[in-house]
Amino acid sequence: MSNITLNRLPLLFLLSLVATYAWFYSSSSFLNEYGSYKPEWPLLLDTFITLPLICYVCLADKKQATIKAITYCALIILFGAYFIPTQQKFIWHYLEQARYLVLALVLFIELVVVASVIAAIKTNLNTHADPDESLITPLKRWLTSAPVLNLMQFDMRMWVFCLFAHKIKGENYxxxxxxxxxxxxxxxxxxxxxxxxxxxxxxxxxxxxxxxxxxxxxxxxxxxxxxxxxxxxxxxxxxxxxxxxxxxxxxxxxxxxxxxxxxxxxxxxxxxxxxxxxxxxxxxxxxxxxxxxxxxxxxxxxxxxxxxxxxxxxxxxxxxxxxxxxxxxxxx
Structure with a gap:
């Protein structure tokens, strides 16, 4: 199996998980005793065991795997908050409160990473190197996925020109x-x-x-x-x-x-x-x-x-x- 296919497996599993449990919690069949038994524990197992394992097995970059696992788990908790019946929630009530803390932590980590990249780019812009190369070199240290790298190039270039345009000279390109x-x-x-x-x-x-x-x-x-x-x-x-x-x-x-x-x-x-x-x-x-x-x-x-x-x-x-x-x- 190619690396590209492996990288997409966590997202595909997340989507299939959402589709499957959306049907399970909103339908009436023999699987949920015709609507009378819709427990939270199957979704708990898939969310906190199966999904993180798939992230770590399929993604070579463990930092990226950790961030994706945490983000996907937070999304599933948000999904469960709306689809799991209230009378069937025992642990989920506590998870619903904790997801805001987890998302804030992930956002903080990403902001630190972005700030570090901006600092590196600002330092590189003080040289006479090509400004585009000064932008992409620090990003390559953090990112391996080409689509994500292209998106981040555009995003970082927007901020660099907005904040540090005075450091960029056309003749350096x-x-x-x-x-x-x-x-x-x-x-x-x-x-x-x-x-x-x-x-x-x-x-x-x-x-x-x-x-x-x-x-x-x-x-x-x-x-x-x-x-x-x-x-x-x-x-x-x-x-x-x-x-x-x-x-x-x-x-x-x-x-x-x-x-x-x-x-x-x-x-x-x-x-x-x-x-x-x-x-x-x-x-x-x-x-x-x-x-x-x-x-x-x-x-x-x-x-x-x-x-x-x-x-x-x-x-x-x-x-x-x-x-x-x-x-x-x-x-x-």
């Missing part, structure tokens, strides 16, 4: 030539205006929701809005600091806080000007903040299922000429 996109169709000015609108809207919306709907809903929506505001601030500050770069072998597409896309020059079939709207498609990647993309890149071999890349840059003719020259050198 890898590449012989750098190309920019912040001024195309006034993308940076539009982003700044949107940030001001969001900052004004959040307190007003919070007060309206607090009195018209509920305080809990107001708090949840305001927290999500603040997170979105942080994302836009990070994106705004990255626009003028994180370039699209050309090396001797690759075009590195960095756009805002998106994860970089590396395009091998010998994989480029054609590069041409573009002046039309590009609809969403499974075969298309669009890197453009405002207006329509002004460069179309067709690939010989798709990257992540994408065969066409559309870019919006400040000086499309300069990038076109440089790409054509570099592609000719690579072909020769």
């Amino acid at each position: 890898i590449g012989e030539q750098h190309f920019w996109y912040a001024n195309k169709d006034d993308a940076k000015g539009n982003a700044l205006g949107f940030i001001f609108l969001m900052a004004l809207e959040i307190p007003i919306a919070h007060l309206v929701l607090h009195f018209v709907w509920s305080p809990l809903a107001a708090n949840v929506i305001s927290l999500l809005s603040i997170f979105g505001l942080v994302l836009f601030i990070g994106e705004y500050r990255a626009m003028s600091r994180r370039p699209i770069s050309l090396t001797q072998t690759h075009l590195i597409v960095r756009y805002g806080i998106y994860n970089p896309l590396h395009i091998a020059l010998d994989n480029i079939e054609s590069v041409s000007p573009h002046h039309e709207f590009v609809p969403r498609s499974n075969e298309v990647n669009r890197y453009n903040f405002s207006g329509v993309p002004n460069i179309e890149i067709k690939l010989r071999s798709p990257i992540g299922g994408k065969s066409k890349i559309y870019l919006g840059v400040d000086s499309p003719s300069m990038l076109l000429n440089s790409l054509n020259k570099a592609s000719d050198k690579t072909t020769n």
Whole structure:
């Protein structure tokens, strides 16, 4: 069995556990004496013995296995709080109170890890190394899963640009030539205006929701809005600091806080000007903040299922000429 399949087994078991016991506690059959006997002990055994064992057997990283086991157990306790009949609960009442402490402990551990990573990244940013490499190097020490690593790269880049953008210089990025996109169709000015609108809207919306709907809903929506505001601030500050770069072998597409896309020059079939709207498609990647993309890149071999890349840059003719020259050198 492959490592990818093993890594997914704990989650699959959790989902099957939830589905099975949701049916058991909400149905009437011979298994629960036609609804008269719905004990908590089978779910207790699966939650605190079977599920943690599967996590530790299937996951090589024991830190990750521990965190997943604790998190999944807390989720099952939350599930049991709603599905186990009250008259059948003996131990579960105590677990329902303890789950908040466990979740707070897991959150504290993860915050410590994130703070450590941010401290390491901040230290690395003081050097003249590529800022993207400075970001990913500390993350690789903590994370082994590629999807989680990609998600954390994006998340950490958002916070780094929001908090430490003044330490990042465009010339430190890898590449012989750098190309920019912040001024195309006034993308940076539009982003700044949107940030001001969001900052004004959040307190007003919070007060309206607090009195018209509920305080809990107001708090949840305001927290999500603040997170979105942080994302836009990070994106705004990255626009003028994180370039699209050309090396001797690759075009590195960095756009805002998106994860970089590396395009091998010998994989480029054609590069041409573009002046039309590009609809969403499974075969298309669009890197453009405002207006329509002004460069179309067709690939010989798709990257992540994408065969066409559309870019919006400040000086499309300069990038076109440089790409054509570099592609000719690579072909020769």
